[in-house]
Amino acid sequence: MKKRYKVTIKPDEKTVWVLEGTTIYEAIEEAGIIIKSECGGSGVCGSCKVMVLDGQYEDHGSERFISQKELDKNNLLACRAVVKSNLTVDIPITSRLFEQKILTEGVEKEIEVSPWVQKYYVETPKPTLEDQQFDLDRILNTFQIQTNRKVQTNRKVCTDLSQPTQVSLDVLRLLPDALREEDFGVTVVLAGDEIIGLESGNKSEHCYGVAIDIGTTTVVGYLLDLLNGQELGVASRTNPQTSIGDDVVTRINYASTNQDGLEKLHEKIISCLNEIIDELVKEAGIQKSDIYEVTTVGNTTMNHLFLKLNPKYLALNPYVGVLREGLSSRAGELGIAINPHGRVYSMPNIAGFVGGDTVAVILASQIHKSKEIKFAIDIGTNGELVMGNRERLIACSTAAGPAFEGARITYGMRASNGAIEKVVIDKDDVEINTIGTSKPIGICGTALIDSIAELLKAGIIDKNGRMKKADELPDNTPSFIRKRVINHEHHRSSFVLVTGTMSRSGKDILLTQKDVRETQLAKGAIAAGYKILKDTLGIDDKDIKEVLLAGAFGNYIRREQAKRIGLLPDISTRRIKFIGNAAGSGAKMALISRKLRQEALEISNNTEYIELAVSKDFHKTFAEAMYFPEADTTH
Numbered sequence: 136m137k138k139r140y141k142v143t144i145k146p147d148e149k150t151v152w153v154l155e156g157t158t159i160y161e162a163i164e165e166a167g168i169i170i171k172s173e174c175g176g177s178g179v180c181g182s183c184k185v186m187v188l189d190g191q192y193e194d195h196g197s198e199r200f201i202s203q204k205e206l207d208k209n210n211l212l213a214c215r216a217v218v219k220s221n222l223t224v225d226i227p228i229t230s231r232l233f234e235q236k237i238l239t240e241g242v243e244k245e246i247e248v249s250p251w252v253q254k255y256y257v258e259t260p261k262p263t264l265e266d267q268q269f270d271l272d273r274i275l276n277t278f279q280i281q282t283n284r285k286v287q288t289n290r291k292v293c294t295d296l297s298q299p300t301q302v303s304l305d306v307l308r309l310l311p312d313a314l315r316e317e318d319f320g321v322t323v324v325l326a327g328d329e330i331i332g333l334e335s336g337n338k339s340e341h342c343y344g345v346a347i348d349i350g351t352t353t354v355v356g357y358l359l360d361l362l363n364g365q366e367l368g369v370a371s372r373t374n375p376q377t378s379i380g381d382d383v384v385t386r387i388n389y390a391s392t393n394q395d396g397l398e399k400l401h402e403k404i405i406s407c408l409n410e411i412i413d414e415l416v417k418e419a420g421i422q423k424s425d426i427y428e429v430t431t432v433g434n435t436t437m438n439h440l441f442l443k444l445n446p447k448y449l450a451l452n453p454y455v456g457v458l459r460e461g462l463s464s465r466a467g468e469l470g471i472a473i474n475p476h477g478r479v480y481s482m483p484n485i486a487g488f489v490g491g492d493t494v495a496v497i498l499a500s501q502i503h504k505s506k507e508i509k510f511a512i513d514i515g516t517n518g519e520l521v522m523g524n525r526e527r528l529i530a531c532s533t534a535a536g537p538a539f540e541g542a543r544i545t546y547g548m549r550a551s552n553g554a555i556e557k558v559v560i561d562k563d564d565v566e567i568n569t570i571g572t573s574k575p576i577g578i579c580g581t582a583l584i585d586s587i588a589e590l591l592k593a594g595i596i597d598k599n600g601r602m603k604k605a606d607e608l609p610d611n612t613p614s615f616i617r618k619r620v621i622n623h624e625h626h627r628s629s630f631v632l633v634t635g636t637m638s639r640s641g642k643d644i645l646l647t648q649k650d651v652r653e654t655q656l657a658k659g660a661i662a663a664g665y666k667i668l669k670d671t672l673g674i675d676d677k678d679i680k681e682v683l684l685a686g687a688f689g690n691y692i693r694r695e696q697a698k699r700i701g702l703l704p705d706i707s708t709r710r711i712k713f714i715g716n717a718a719g720s721g722a723k724m725a726l727i728s729r730k731l732r733q734e735a736l737e738i739s740n741n742t743e744y745i746e747l748a749v750s751k752d753f754h755k756t757f758a759e760a761m762y763f764p765e766a767d768t769t770h
């Protein structure tokens with residue numbers, strides 16, 4: 136009868152009992168742990184390296200991939216070693232296969248972690264008089280033997296790692312010392328098929344990347360471990376370019392009409408990214424030099440300003456940008472303070488006003504693979520809209536303006552401490568909710584939508600957007616509402632949301648007639664874009680399976696209220712879903728998966744762009760979309 140042995144697997148501390156003759160690889164599989172394997176345990180890929188900490192085993196062939204020095208320390212290939220006693224084995228992080236969850240479409244999506252930048256530890260034989268290979272040949276030959284990536288295996292053709300074919304002069308200059316400092320053990324950093332770094336000794340367990348969503352208003356960065364895709368931190372800043380202008384057109388004009396305008400805008404965003412990276416590194420307690428790649432997404436203007444590409448012609452008919460494709464640049468070239476040999480990948484754009492952020496939203500929400508028609512909307516200073524399915528996908532951009540971010544609204548402010556974020560008119564009072572602990576200071580976008588929706592329901596604002604005067608209100612208007620309708624600004628009406636006794640400034644906080652007009656412009660632009668996309672596809676509201684709300688603002692909108700003012704289509708609220716910061720999710724996906732990065736390029740190639748300015752119906756559609764819906768459309 137065969138003997139049974141206990142195998143303990145670290146660092147998981149899992150234990151399995153196996154029969155004599157079982158390989159360590161099989162024991163690990165039995166424990167439910169996923170170990171890297173390109174060859175399915177045939178001993179020909181070299182991926183399944185482990186270290187036996189305690190116990191007996193018999194090794195049949197690890198020497199093909201593992202040096203004598205490492206074998207002496209009980210390192211071996213799990214699939215080549217047979218268990219001969221109770222045994223404890225450690226799986227290093229570099230031999231693990233991780234799947235990372237990324238928030239997309241309100242659900243977590245499993246993504247195989249296979250980043251563009253990867254690190255490999257290579258132990259080369261020492262040179263001798265009989266072996267006088269040059270240093271680079273020595274590394275490349277050993278690398279090929281150790282990784283052996285292009286073999287046909289019993290599972291698949293392993294193509295996920297390119298053989299190194301390029302190496303730059305500055306990296307070559309590091310090679311002789313890096314190789315000899317730790318006894319001919321060196322960590323090779325690969326970006327695609329290019330060696331971008333060499334580090335002496337085994338540094339393969341420290342490899343990080345940062346994904347950054349460069350919004351017109353807000354910049355958000357995520358630190359990820361490139362070995363397992365795990366998110367280690369998030370940091371954000373207001374885009375410092377807002378001090379020059381709150382919308383893209385103002386910034387393009389500034390860059391085009393000032394001699395150092397482009398330089399200034401570029402420097403602002405670079406220093407913002409560096410601040411974010413500093414914060415992420417500090418919080419996570421890692422070295423900045425271990426960050427090897429940054430991926431960025433942004434609208435086409437943000438992308439141009441980030442890369443210091445002249446954005447002038449984006450704002451001039453026929454609105455043509457410099458670069459649509461994704462671009463991999465050296466971090467040093469852009470002044471991004473990560474490892475000096477690191478890379479910065481900016482995601483591809485679709486058109487002059489639909490950029491990499493929209494590509495990222497599509498990637499994260501997977502509309503391009505959907506059988507059903509979906510509509511994704513990212514409401515920001517520019518509203519980016521995407522509609523379609525795997526057959527056809529179209530996108531447009533609407534100049535919604537910054538009203539929903541609180542700008543150009545009389546008492547508008549960003550969603551921060553002291554901002555009224557919710558307004559409800561109930562049967563005997565106006566209820567508000569304020570962010571943080573401060574007394575109310577102003578209103579942010581969600582409260583703007585709420586208050587207009589509530590005043591439409593109360594009959595104080597009509598479908599044209601006109602706010603009635605106190606003496607025009609119906610007789611049955613409750614007195615607590617009537618007394619809040621006041622004359623303001625050349626006798627035009629305003630509604631008192633918060634009285635001076637309750638506000639921080641001691642003055643009333645008002646919703647003015649002008650605010651209603653600004654909101655009509657913003658929601659009209661988005662609603663017109665929606666209608667033109669629908670008409671282009673020849674579909675109706677009922678054909679749209681889901682509306683996906685992306686972006687920080689979209690995630691706080693109260694859907695019924697947004698429908699009431701006509702910002703969102705009149706479809707069942709159940710079919711309107713929040714998908715979080717999908718642009719950020721897309722940037723993360725492109726950072727940890729080369730396959731998804733390729734998919735992003737295909738999205739950029741295949742998504743049709745509609746230029747609303749030349750759509751013959753746009754002005755008429757826009758004018759109609761500025762009206763508020765008459766009936767309560769809440770479902």
Ligand code: FES
Nearest residue numbers: 176178181183214
């Ligand atoms: S799984 Fe391929 S060598 Fe072990």
